[in-house]
Each structure stands twice: as C-alpha cells, then as structure tokens.
Amino acid sequence: MRLHRNLVFAVIDTLDQVFNQGKYADKEISKTLKKDARWGSRDRGFIAETTYDIVRWKRLYEEIAEVKAPYSRANLFRLFTVWATLKGIEIPDWKQFEDTPTRRIKGKFDEYSKIRKLKNSIPDWLDHLGKEELGEKWDAEIEALNEEAPVILRVNTLQTDKKTLQSKLEREDEIATKFLDDYPDALQLLNRADVFKTKSFKEGFFEVQDASSQKVAKATKVKPGMRAIDTCAGAGGKTLHLAAMMENKGQIIALDIYSNKLKELKRRAKRAGAHNIETRTIDSTKVIKKLHDNADVVMIDAPCSGLGVLRRNPDAKWKLQPEFLDEIRKIQKEILHSYSKMVKKGGILVYATCSILPSENEKQVEKFLASDEGKDFELQKEESILVSETGHDGFYLARMKRLS
Numbered sequence: 001m002r003l004h005r006n007l008v009f010a011v012i013d014t015l016d017q018v019f020n021q022g023k024y025a026d027k028e029i030s031k032t033l034k035k036d037a038r039w040g041s042r043d044r045g046f047i048a049e050t051t052y053d054i055v056r057w058k059r060l061y062e063e064i065a066e067v068k069a070p071y072s073r074a075n076l077f078r079l080f081t082v083w084a085t086l087k088g089i090e091i092p093d094w095k096q097f098e099d100t101p102t103r104r105i106k107g108k109f110d111e112y113s114k115i116r117k118l119k120n121s122i123p124d125w126l127d128h129l130g131k132e133e134l135g136e137k138w139d140a141e142i143e144a145l146n147e148e149a150p151v152i153l154r155v156n157t158l159q160t161d162k163k164t165l166q167s168k169l170e171r172e173d174e175i176a177t178k179f180l181d182d183y184p185d186a187l188q189l190l191n192r193a194d195v196f197k198t199k200s201f202k203e204g205f206f207e208v209q210d211a212s213s214q215k216v217a218k219a220t221k222v223k224p225g226m227r228a229i230d231t232c233a234g235a236g237g238k239t240l241h242l243a244a245m246m247e248n249k250g251q252i253i254a255l256d257i258y259s260n261k262l263k264e265l266k267r268r269a270k271r272a273g274a275h276n277i278e279t280r281t282i283d284s285t286k287v288i289k290k291l292h293d294n295a296d297v298v299m300i301d302a303p304c305s306g307l308g309v310l311r312r313n314p315d316a317k318w319k320l321q322p323e324f325l326d327e328i329r330k331i332q333k334e335i336l337h338s339y340s341k342m343v344k345k346g347g348i349l350v351y352a353t354c355s356i357l358p359s360e361n362e363k364q365v366e367k368f369l370a371s372d373e374g375k376d377f378e379l380q381k382e383e384s385i386l387v388s389e390t391g392h393d394g395f396y397l398a399r400m401k402r403l404s
C-alpha cells in the first residue's frame with residue numbers, strides 16, 4: 001500500500017479532534033469524509049479505518065511511540081508511524097516521518113504484547129474492572145472487543161422479507177450478504193459497504209442493527225394488537241423492531257428523556273412504514289405514573305457503559321470513567337424500580353443493556369427481583385452475550401413476568 005499525503009493528513013486532522021478536542025470518532029470521521037468529494041470509496045475506507053484503528057490502539061501506540069496526550073502534531077504523526085510500521089506499510093520519505101525507528105517499534109510491540117492492558121490497549125482501571133467482573137473470561141473478551149465488527153442488517157418485515165432484500169441489494173448495489181442461523185431477521189454483509197446510500201435503505205427495507213441487539217425486542221415476544229412501552233427508546237432502533245413484530249397492530253409508546261432522539265425516531269418510523277408508535281418525552285414523573293399497570297410489554301433498553309459495543313465505539317475506552325459507571329448503575333436501578341410499574345398483571349418486562357459487566361446486568365436484575373418493587377416478577381429467561389463467544393456485540397437481556 002502507498003500512503004497518500006492528503007489522506008494521511010485527513011487522518012491526522014481527525015485524530016487531533018478526537019484525541020485533543022474530545023470529539024466523538026464516528027462524528028469526526030463523517031465530517032472529514034465530507035471534506036473532499038473527489039475521494040473514492042477506497043480513500044474514504046482508508047481514512048475511516050485508519051482513524052478507528054489508531055483510536056482503538058491509542059494506549060499501545062502511545063507507549064511504543066513514547067508520547068503523551070495532549071498530542072502535538074508531530075506526536076500524532078508518531079502514532080501514525082507506529083500504526084503504519086506494524087501494518088508493514090512502507091514509510092514514505094516525507095519530513096514528518098524522518099528517522100522512523102522501525103526496529104525499535106517492532107521490538108517494543110513484542111515486549112508490550114506480553115502485558116494485557118497494553119496489548120489490548122485499555123486504561124488500567126478498565127483492565128482491573130474487567131478482570132474483577134469477568135474473571136477468566138476477560139482475556140478473550142477484551143481481545144474480541146478490539147476486533148472489527150461486521151455490518152449486520154435487520155430486514156424490516158413491514159416492507160419486505162429477507163430473501164427479497166438480499167437479492168435487491170445484490171442486484172442494485174452489488175452488496176453481497178449472508179443469512180445468520182438463529183437470527184431470523186438478520187443479513188450480514190460479506191464486505192463492508194455504505195449501506196445508507198442504497199435505495200433499499202431509503203425505502204425503509206432495513207435498519208443497521210447487530211445480531212445481539214436483534215434479540216432484545218424478540219425477547220418480549222410481543223404480538224400484534226398488544227400495548228408495548230419502550231422506556232428508553234432513543235432514536236428507536238428497537239422500537240422499530242417491536243413495530244415490525246406487531247405488524248403495525250396495537251400500540252407502542254416510545255419514551256426517552258431526550259426529545260431530540262424521539263424526533264429522530266419519528267423520522268425513522270416514517271421511513272420504515274411503522275404507524276403505531278407514539279412518542280412521549282419523560283419530563284416529569286407524571287409521564288410514568290400515568291402509565292402504571294398499563295402495558296402487556298415493557299422493554300427497558302437501559303443506558304449503560306456500552307462496554308459490549310467497544311468494537312463499534314473504540315473511543316469509549318478513553319471517554320468512559322469509573323465515576324460514570326457508578327452513576328449509570330444507580331440510574332439502572334432507579335429505572336428498573338420505577339418503569340417496571342408500567343407492566344400490567346400477567347405482562348412482560350424485558351431489561352437489556354449493551355454491557356458485558358454483571359454489575360450492570362444479572363446483579364441489577366437479581367437485586368430488583370429481591371426488592372419490594374420486583375417481588376411480583378418471575379425471571380423467565382436471562383442471556384449474557386459475550387463477543388468472544390458469539391462474534392456478535394456484547395449484550396445482556398432478562399425477561400420477567402409480572403405475576404400479580
């Protein structure tokens with residue numbers, strides 16, 4: 001591979017925003033990609049993948065390059081040099097790469113590959129926490145969380161079926177996909193592609209949604225005609241799945257504390273042809289009280305650390321703080337206690353997170369079931385999904401039934 005100056009500079013500028021200005025990698029990459037219309041798909045792929053790679057491996061590269069944040073431009077180039085050297089890419093004779101210590105980089109890489117927190121490029125606190133919570137499983141899990149995640153679609157069964165979508169994507173966009181056993185609505189891309197540009201996407205034939213995430217709405221077993229509440233709906237990834245399962249019959253109330261997210265949900269619902277969703281912003285406790293004993297199904301896709309989806313958001317490793325985790329566990333507990341009251345007798349409560357930490361998952365549910373608020377619920381099903389064991393995002397889900 002030959003390095004092109006304008007592409008490398010685009011990577012360095014993006015890294016500066018992410019590392020030094022605290023911006024989100026996905027947003028900054030999208031912004032950068034809009035800067036030059038002449039960039040083709042390979043150029044764009046290079047910028048996005050290289051930036052993500054360097055964000056993912058920041059700690060390891062930083063130790064190898066012997067640089068510390070905040071990074072000067074020269075130091076950002078040093079991080080880039082480590083990336084290129086370890087990838088076996090020929091370093092050009094630009095002044096930014098003068099005196100690249102190729103052998104030293106490789107030697108340090110070998111040395112640091114023996115230390116888990118450096119090898120897997122994670123902060124000390126996260127390594128301790130992962131080991132404490134996952135024990136033996138942590139080594140394989142943190143390694144898997146550093147790999148690139150596949151792109152998985154969920155066919156929108158309100159508009160089409162999996163086979164039709166598969167052949168439409170192949171015919172119109174040369175995008176090849178495969179079915180996934182055990183995930184009835186999923187199609188996995190065989191090669192990365194910008195699926196958002198396709199006619200199928202604009203027509204609402206699919207959403208991008210990981211296979212594990214597709215299990216959450218499924219766990220509710222919601223049926224057409226039921227009344228469902230999605231308590232942490234956000235921009236509606238799982239609300240739309242509920243709508244498809246309900247075949248547009250019955251009612252879905254989508255809640256969130258942020259109205260801008262619910263606005264985006266409405267836009268997506270329109271594209272998907274989902275007509276039975278009402279959105280309500282949680283701006284006071286009254287919104288919840290009004291819905292007590294109300295729903296056949298309540299789905300809590302709780303705010304969480306996001307540690308199960310680090311493959312997709314590698315910069316979360318650097319943005320997450322232990323104090324935030326303490327705070328989020330408190331919120332999860334409050335949400336479970338308060339929102340479970342919206343389930344009617346005989347109804348179903350699903351609690352899910354995209355975290356792999358038992359303290360956000362089974363421990364929360366265990367404590368809830370032992371509490372006053374949870375004593376009328378019975379645990380019917382529980383699943384902890386690890387990336388290392390499934391190849392899909394790290395998730396947790398519990399299905400509980402309200403008995404009385």
Ligand SMILES: C[S@@+](CC[C@H](N)C(=O)[O-])C[C@H]1O[C@@H](n2cnc3c(N)ncnc32)[C@H](O)[C@@H]1O
Binds near residue numbers: 238256257282
């Ligand atoms: C994991 S995300 C939801 C993702 C969404 N369900 C999807 O599938 O696209 C968690 C959501 O919970 C919302 N949230 C945070 N605190 C909340 C609270 N106290 N009550 C309701 N929603 C909350 C956040 O705004 C965020 O949209």
